Amino acid sequence: MINVAIIGSGAIASAHINSYLELNKDCTIVALCDIYPEKAKAIAHELNLDVDISNDFKSLIARSDIDLVSVCTPPYTHAEIAVDFLNHGKHVLVEKPMASSLAECDAMNAAAERNKKILSVISQNRFSDPMMKLKSVLDTKLMGPIVHTQIDSYWWRGHSYYDLWWRGTWEKEGGGCTLNHAVHHIDIFRWMNGMPSEVTAITTNTAHDNAEVEDLSIAICQYDDGSIAQITSSVVHHGEEQQLIFQGKDARVSVPWKVKASKSLENGFPVDNPKLELDIQQVYDSQESIQYEGHTGQIYDVLQAINGEKEVLVDGIQGRQTLELITAIYKSSSLGEKVSLPLEKDDPFYTRDGMLSNVKYFYEKTKVIENFGMNEITTGGNYK
Template sequence: MINVAIIGTGAIASAHIRAYRQFSGRCNIVAICDIYPEKAVKSAQTHNIKVDIYSDYKEMLQRPDIDLVSICTPPYTHAELSIAFLHAGKHVLVEKPMASSLEECDAMNQAQRMSGKILSVVSQNRFTNLMMKLKAILDTKLMGPIVHTQVDSFWWRGYSYYDLWWRGTWEKEGGGCTLNHAVHHIDIFHWMNGMPADVTAIASNTSHDNAEVEDLSVAICRYPNGSLAQITSSVVHHGEEQQLIFQGKNARVSVPWKVTASKSKENGFPEKDEELEEKLQAAYEQLSNLDYEGHTAQIDDVLSGIEGKKGVLVDGHEGRKTLELITAIYQSSSTGQTVKLPLDETSPFYTREGVLKNATHFYEKKNHVVSFSENAITTGGKYE
């Protein structure tokens, strides 16, 4: 039996708790920690689980019965917590984004190597039928080389969203919509398409003058073969429609699922390539559905890793790639220059201090509330 501890009881923690309880024969939640212990008590009561309650994570480090820790705290705490629990011999599942800087990512991955334990970064949108099937179709190469990718990470958040005490600041949230919302789609993008050679970006704050960070960014990524990708990150799009579109030389596929293939007439104009469309559609329909989706599927993946059945799909190196792309977007949009990848310690945005010093501050944070009475959230995946 794998014993689990939950650190942080914000809205996303409930997704972890519900997922772990799907596997009651494999794991058991034994502890919940929050700097506001009354929130931890309320979380345990809401989910009807008997656990030990903590207000300081350090009190949990020496518990030999804890095998796995889910870290559901604000991003600026991820590195400190992950490193501490890895050094204490615990497996770690940490919420996105992995950390506040690439330096912290590298320190987390070093701690993982030294401990030999699993470090996995939450990327629950990979673990959906739509995304898994699209990845499988791309891997067939039936589309030909990818020439253009379109990533629309469209979300909407009201003005009060950034009133929460840790949101809307570079110090505590680490960034705006690019880091904390589009992280889902940027992760999927590099998983499916690989890492680009360079990034050019611009960012703005159009609707939230109670936040230092951006609420809209647009990035152009270029690959060595000339392929281009555009990534729009937003919390100002009504409807929250989200999509990833891959244009190959032979055909186009996307989430939401759509396939279109063209071939050239004698004069260069297009005509439908029905044979290729049918082949792609048939390949898609032959793919089986996952046993689980979202957080439940990723937690199943992590439990299987701990049980020695497989490696985890999203480890710390995959998590770093996601933050590397996001960091490149921030560096480019703040400096007005194209940023070449990969990024290392020579980047002015490599450290948390470098991000705080060099990132564009659009406004000063105005309001600070400890928590909201309404805890319901949207977690993406509106692919219609």
């Protein structure tokens, strides 16, 4: 039995707690921690948890009865908490984004390697049937070389969203919609199509004048082979439609699922290619459904890895790569220049202090509240 502690009892913590409860044959929650212990007590009471309550994660790091820690705190705290627990022999599952800077990511990965422990970064939208099936289709290369990718990470958040004390600031949230919402789709895009070599981006704040950070960004990514990807990150899109479209030389596939294949007439105009469409559809349909989806799917993956049954799907190296691409978007939009990847350790955007000194500040944060009520939140992932 794997014993679990959860650090942070804000909105996303319930997704972790409910997942661990669903997987109770393999794990049990033994502790909740929050700087506002009344929040931890409230969620424990709501979900009928018999757990220890703490207001300081450091009181838990030396406990021998804790094997795995879920870090559900604001992004600027992720590195310190993860490194401390890894150094005390605990496995760590950290919420997205992995950290506030590439330097922090490197410290976390070094601690995981040094202590031979698992570090996984939440990317729950990978753990869905449509995404897993699309990845299998792309791996066949039936579409031919990918020439264009479209990532629409559309979310909507009201003005008051950024009133919460840690949101809407570069120092504590680490960024806006690109980092904290589109991170899901940027991770999946990078997982499926690899890292680009250059990034050109624009960010803006169109509807949230109580936040320093962006609420809309558009990035153009170029690969060495000349192919292009466009990434739109937003918290101003009503309806929150989200999609990834991969245009290959011979066919198009996407989530939500759609396949379309064309071939050329003598004059260069298109005609349908039903044979290729059928071949691709058969690959998609032949993939088995995964046992668990979303946070539950990723937590099950981590539990299997702890038990030595498989390698973890989303490790800290991949989490760092996703943050590197996001950091390149911020660098390009802040400095108004094309950015080449990879970003080196002497880059001004490598450290948290460097980021804070160079990013674009849109507005001053004008309102601060300690807590919202326990309202339901949206986490995306409805791709069917």
